[in-house]
Amino acid sequence: MDSPEIPKIKANTSPSSDSPPVQESPVFSYISNLSPIQPVKASHAVQGFPGLSSPPLVFTSPRINTLRETSFLKRPQYPQLSSVGKTKAHDEAKTFVDVPVDSKKHITQLQMGLITDTQDCETNSSSEGVDEYLADPMEMDCTNSCQSVNPCLKESINASESEAPPEKAKEDLDGKQFDPKPVKNKVHSDGELPSSECPKVGSGLSIDNAFNGEHHLGFHNQGIGGRQQDDCDHNPPSPPGRLQIGQVYEDCTEKVGGTSKGMIGNMILHAPNKAKNDQGGMHRRCLQFEEAPPCATGKGDSSSVEKVNNSEPPASTAELEIVQVPNAATSKRQMGASLPPRYGGTSPLTVPKPSGIGLHLNSIVNAAPVVRGATTIKLADHYIGVQVMKSSSVVNHHLPENVRDETENSIAASSSITQSPDTVEFERHGSPPEKSKVDSQNVDSYMELNQSSSQKKRKKTPSSKDSDGCKRCNCKKSKCLKLYCDCFAAGVYCAETCACQGCFNIPDYEDTVLETRQQIEARNPLAFAPKIVQLEEEIQFTPASARHKRGCNCKKSMCLKKYCECYQANVGCSSGCRCDGCKNVYGRKGDFVPIEHGVIKDTISDKAGKETFDEKLEMVATKKDILSTDLYDSHNHTPLTPSFHCSDHANNIPKSPCLPTSYLRSPESDLTIISSYEKSTRSPLRNSKTGGILLETSKELSNMGYYHWREDYDNIGVADTFSTRYDAAPTTCHITPLSDLYSKASASSTSSRSDWKNASQAQLCPGSQGLSSSSSLHWCSSPVTPMARLGGTKSSQGLDFDNGLYDFLQEETPEILKDSSNPIRSVKVSSPNKKRVSPPHNHNHELGASSSGSLRSGRKFILKAVPSFPPLTPCSNSEGSNIIQNTSNLHNKGRKK
DNA sequence: GAGTTTGAAACT
DNA sequence: CAGTTTCAAACTC
Structure with missing residues (x-):
């Protein structure tokens, strides 16, 4: 919750809010040069980065950054500009491509006034703040853009910003193959741009990385993590959350259009992120990503779940599914219906x-x-x-x-x-797919x-x-x-x-x-064999036709108790058994030929x-x-x-x-x-x-x-x-x-x-x-x-x-x-x-x-x-x-x- | 219901 | 491959 990152972010955001000076800064000019579209924002972003960059450096994946950026952009839009937001967001996204991610973020925040939101989120790093963000943005997005994916991304982004990227979330992303694809997808979703814009964003991200280096990346990662955390929070059961996270991530990354999935994924991600948020470390997030989900689930179970639900409403049926899945996972089979x-x-x-x-x-x-x-x-x-x-x-x-x-x-x-x-x-079956991605560790x-x-x-x-x-x-x-x-x-x-x-x-x-x-x-091909x-x-020799394939190894039970697998199976012991003093009523070891x-x-x-x-x-x-x-x-x-x-x-x-x-x-x-x-x-x-x-x-x-x-x-x-x-x-x-x-x-x-x-x-x-x-x-x-x-x-x-x-x-x-x-x-x-x-x-x-x-x-x-x-x-x-x-x-x- | 015993499974 | 540890069921109290 109170990850060290959050304070940093806030600091960044606050400065970013002071965009005017930022724009004046050389960085701003530089950014503006890079991207004609968003000179002002870029400047902000640049300034803000220093603070932000320090923690975020860990993550290098440009994609992640893009996502955050997009998310930032979207956030402001939601609160302030429901309808206009999209267009702005697109523009911003474009600028991002040109401008370093960090700059983008700052810009977006400044313009959108997201900073306040983000701050709130940070303060509320817990479930509620994020949830609200997610829910609101989601709704706004849905209404405005109608692209389900975008809302999800936005929400996630918002959460990430406010909460700072939980390390776990990053890890989750990374662990789940997030780095490459996921980021891209997110970018797309964030940008609300179907396909065309997304590529730009991705490119922009890469560029950003080059410029800002790790800082941007790290920051972006944080944003992602924050998103994920939010999502995680939303997700009801933690365990499902992880699984879903992975899946969602993929979905988002793979398909911008898959709004529902993306939403879900975000949600899932958020849950793990919560855990990550606590950690606050940017770098480890990637590593921890896998682990994070579990933690997140555990930590923010209730809150995350509830939040998820809140955010879900806007989401399509897919979200519902996701929600159900987690429940099923938690309950195991209860959800059967x-x-x-x-x-x-x-x-x-x-x-x-x-x-x-x-x-x-x-x-x-x-x-x-x-x-x-x-x-x-x-x-x-x-x-x-x-x-x-x-x-x-x-x-x-x-x-x-x-x-x-x-x-x-x-x-x-x-x-x-x-x-x-x-x-x-039946439920089980349905939910598992999403979770399938979950790692053993997770x-x-x-x-x-x-x-x-x-x-x-x-x-x-x-x-x-x-x-x-x-x-x-x-x-x-x-x-x-x-x-x-x-x-x-x-x-x-x-x-x-x-x-x-x-x-x-x-x-x-x-x-x-x-x-x-x-x-x-x-290890043992026959492990599951009968x-x-x-x-x-x-x-004919054996009293019972059936025998234990591997044989028992009883030493004290004399194959007269259920400790003995042979006895338990009502079969006699065979030559394959290594039992001592076999007295198996179904057939002794020596008897079986x-x-x-x-x-x-x-x-x-x-x-x-x-x-x-x-x-x-x-x-x-x-x-x-x-x-x-x-x-x-x-x-x-x-x-x-x-x-x-x-x-x-x-x-x-x-x-x-x-x-x-x-x-x-x-x-x-x-x-x-x-x-x-x-x-x-x-x-x-x-x-x-x-x-x-x-x-x-x-x-x-x-x-x-x-x-x-x-x-x-x-x-x-x-x-x-x-x-x-x-x-x-x-x-x-x-x-x-x-x-x-x-x-x-x-x-x-x-x-x-x-x-x-x-x-x-x-x-x-x-x-x-x-x-x-x-x-x-x-x-x-x-x-x-x-x-x-x-x-x-x-x-x-x-x-x-x-x-x-x-x-x-x-x-x-x-x-x-x-x-x-x-x-x-x-x-x-x-x-x-x-x-x-x-x-x-x-x-x-x-x-x-x-x-x-x-x-x-x-x-x-x-x-x-x-x-x-x-x-x-x-x-x-x-x-x-x-x-x-x-x-x-x-x-x-x-x-x- | 708690604790012990037992042997398979897993690990080294 | 053997020895040890871990685990859960079976069993006992």
Whole structure:
């Protein structure tokens, strides 16, 4: 608030107010010479600079300066000249180009009488003063110029002037790539000049820099920071603020015309700026920029938010969105009702599903093993439940988890429930996009702020499970961005039911989540792969077909408590386990001897010790797949067990609706499944970021025979195609917005065929309409695969077994395991049993290429196996990556065609 | 509900 | 790769 800069600024401003003498000064003359337009102003600016310059020197970016200048100009205009302001501002902007930025600022202040305003702002560096500025200017601008962007800029500028540029704000700007583009954009916006003027401004800025050197820059930076701070203040929740800030910044910089976004961005920026204001240091702002946002959020949470709201009114719908987003972020999932504007027409319903869909393969896998013997699939169910819980429809999903028998019924009910558009998660999806830019660091700070703010008060009971059976985490330090978090590990966003603190595993922070996931995957491609692999009947030795992929390392629990992951998953310990004194009731370590059937994988063990085990699992899986494929035909309607849906929810569910038919037909389901798996795990993220992946995936899918599936799907009504169990799948899709997204995404990504999407969406996901574009892209990869897997595996066994879901899961798991266990393997594996190996690879490559570099190819498979993120991706996709997704979708479509 | 135990995950 | 630390769930009181 009371940053040292402020006093400086005031001093500067006051002198500037004394423009007459300034003009006389040699500097003024010089400036006047430079720019014929604004001799007087220039002189003022020059004088004022000395004082201003000293602090601002830190920042060198001319653009920033321009922005401030523009902002200064605008400010005066607003208060004094509502109508005239624009013309003057333009002139001033031009002069700025010629004249150093500082001079411009002073001039503007002097002329406009902004100085007084700025002083007020400075005094009020806190939220109110700035808010008023912003709000008023905004309104004025809107009325006058009608350019939404300008108002935002103006406001931000005003705030910056008054408050001085908070260091954090600068940092934010810098950190977010502000320096180059953002500044330009701001300049444009400030100048209120569409495009033509902006260039001038930019040039002017650069010139200014040359003249004034760092001083101007620093000052400008301060101004920017001030703006940002103001914006930040306006922004309700700090965490969102950061994210938004980054996004907004980009928007402003990129698009002058994007008034709404720009406004929002300004708002966001302001919030971080508040924190920066406190710091006051100009130089560090840039560095701190990233950090600043969090601080800002934390410091000026309430004030900033309120202010933001005030300023927002003038802003377009975009602003509203922004506001909502922050709220969503703060509340995590509370905002569920509000849908991101991006989705537009799409009903919130779609969003909720995604969350539910978010169920990771891991969860599924886990569920699968559990399924047979034990009725409960804890992991999968929990995860699913969590996301679902967020949405209204959660309950239904959960039910399936707990009881297979219930699953069908629950599914039917859930379908109706899920359809409810009220699902909370939807909001998440919408908001995240803006936040996507937030850095991990920002996230941390943001987290802190959030925690402090109150987002996580919801901390419910520590119990990991919800009443529905859904899991919820209670993370306190991991921010739900590490595998410690069950939700994150399952690839599901944390739900409202979660008691986590500083949670970043929410759609709002989709980008952060994705980044974190990628990082974790980079370290361990199988990190998100299902931990439990089912070994079907083929492995007769083991009491339970399923085994923990990595094995446990129990030393004291003797694998008789839930400390043991194997026990927790209701699976026996295997040779891969390093447990001591294993007494696992589901199967002791020594008892398990997986039999290698015909299928032999080249097995490039993911990891040294466990390769053998994994390979064995894979072998089993491959065999299963074969069997399942045979069954597919017969079980076209593969009844997706509720549990399965739940588990797969995030990833698979969406797919299920679309895929069922295809699965039925295509024996290649395994391959498809794998690909889907990969997609689900990574693709969502990757897809969101890179459209190329999607295209690839789509191609692959087409190769896989997804088209056929689509046709089948289309032909067969969802209800018709799906048996009672199958119905559950569609219902799930409807229920969870994620599912819709997935389905859409899958449809788009896989085939990019509108038909398939339309049919699937329309039938399966009524609310998905709007979402299809953004969400679908991301989802496409992931959702499709799950479906295929589910459909294929499930179809084979689904109806036959009461535990059909489990069976399906189990079947899937093997495939997953194959993929997950040995991403590379998957490719290799394809050889004996099934062709699928190759297809998955393709998918993987595609996905991998997009997300990660060379490693992905090998890892991709693994990622495919990793189901966890798909659910997230949908959310994330919808939000942060929407644009990317859209683009990718477009690309995919074009390519597909 | 608080504290302890446990083992996975993360880090070095 | 092994050892240590961190973390959150599971468990106990």
